[in-house]
Amino acid sequence: MTFTHVLGKIVKYLKKDFNRVSDKNNSSFHIRLPILLSVALIIGIMLGKNFAEPKGNKKYLSSFQKFQQLLEYIENDYVDTVDTESLMEESIQNMLDKLDPHTVYIPPKDLALAQSELRATYDGIGVEFNILRDTLYVVNPLPGGPSEAAGILAGDKIVTVDDDTIAGVGISNRTVFDMLRGPRGTKVNVGVVRRGEDEVLDFELKRGAIPQFSVDASYMVDDQIGYIKVNKFAERTYEEFKAALEDLKEKGMSKLILDLQNNSGGYMSAAINMCDEFLEEGSLIVSQKGQSAKYDSEAFATDKGIYKEGALMVLVNEGSASASEIVAGALQDNDRALIVGRRSFGKGLVQLPFDLNDGSELRMTIARYYTPSGRSIQKPYDDGEASYNSDYYERYTSGELFSRDSVHFDENLAYETSGGRKVYGGGGIMPDYFVPLDTADNSIYINRLVASNTIREYTLDYRDEHPELKDLTADEFIEQFEVTKQMIDDIVAIGEDKGIRRSNKQLAKSEEFMKHLIKARIARDLFDDDAFYKVYNNTNEVYKKGIQLFLNPGLLQNQVNGSLLQSR
Known part of the structure; x- marks a missing residue:
């Protein structure tokens, strides 16, 4: 941006600001103040333009010139036509790959x-929506949204958008x-x-805020x-x-399960505020x-x-990461909650977004975070992104997902909670009570039915073909409805x-x-996500173990102090 361009923007702002402040309620000083400040700003810009030179430019100038020369x-x-812009995008990504797995470049x-x-x-x-049979299928119009207001119904199939056919085209x-999606207030025809x-x-449809x-x-x-x-x-x-917490308290809740699995x-701010609901003042x-002190906090x-x-009680597993681990780590280190499940992902790096001139964005790691005991839970990434992302497979093959004894800790990374219990850094939050992964009901066959959307396709059609089910309440449906053998055969x-x-073997x-x-x-x-989880959680071993521990705290034995399950 040139100096003339900047000056033009300032003058435009001055005129707007002068009009805003020039009313009978403002003194002459108040009217002149924005002008005086802006003149000082212009002088500062001129001085900066004439005398300031970024110290870092010389350091990288040779590399910049070499890169520009290569592109030219x-x-x-x-010999062939090359998209040099694409080459530059790839070069940026390759450079960031040398840093850490969570520093990323996002194109415009x-x-x-x-x-x-x-x-x-x-x-x-x-x-x-869901894409079934190569068609966009409306699962539900969202309450209060443009589609519901216009009369679009669950089960509708959207086949054209602004006269372009979208069905059967992959x-x-x-x-x-x-x-x-698009700017609020714009229209789209379906x-x-x-x-x-x-x-x-x-x-x-007129697009709105969803x-x-x-x-x-x-x-x-x-x-x-x-x-x-x-x-x-x-x-x-x-x-x-907080609204959910208040609602449950009004209903008599004295024991809470906070599910952060996956x-x-x-x-980070949301995680901090959540912890503040649980921890005593000053905890x-x-x-x-970070490398720069301005990021320390x-x-x-x-x-x-x-x-x-x-x-x-907090439920975690290998898919719980970042802000989830902040919550689990804070509550564990302060001996405020029982952590149940399997070792969490292990992301202890903090990113900050930086806008780039072309409308792209750099999300760069600027700090590491530490739990109250002082531990970093970031897992190693020295072996490259491929190894970093294959961590789940390594946990599976090593037996860690099935046995607590398969998890080995570095004693040099041992820390203590406020109550003196030993916890470890170096890679995720290890739960106080370990729950092994249960694969007894899993099979390649059921995975293929799920991945192909076969079950999703069937349940949506079943809902549309049985409108009488909508006469039931969610609790009545959960108590009365049974999946029949014929339904299985149809799927x-x-x-x-x-x-x-x-x-047949895997189906059984x-x-x-x-x-x-x-x-x-x-x-x-038929109802909502509450109804879904009330049924689906019956297949979740971590959830079921959490309920069991709340009902029978003696099962904790020597794994953790049983007092964590009791009201303070």
């Missing part, structure tokens, strides 16, 4: 979608996002095929035990979580330290919080049409799990 040779003299075309993942809302038409989730209608229905939720489920397991499932730490995670993290929650609990007392037949060969092994999954998906389609 390639563009002008290479991907930035909007990436940024929307943790925001409270996104702009779109408001449908939960559409992807990314294409759907690009076509249906063509819908609906059961019982002979012609395609046309809808003009809320994104972080709390998947919140319900009472019994008269005392409450359950909250959090899927990520986003802009409104804390507000959603929660890959998000904003250290997390600290971070500590976070402590305040006197706020509505669950400083009461039994607390098997759909799978065979897709080339998934029936395996996975049948009970399959029944729970079918019932849970129908419950979600």
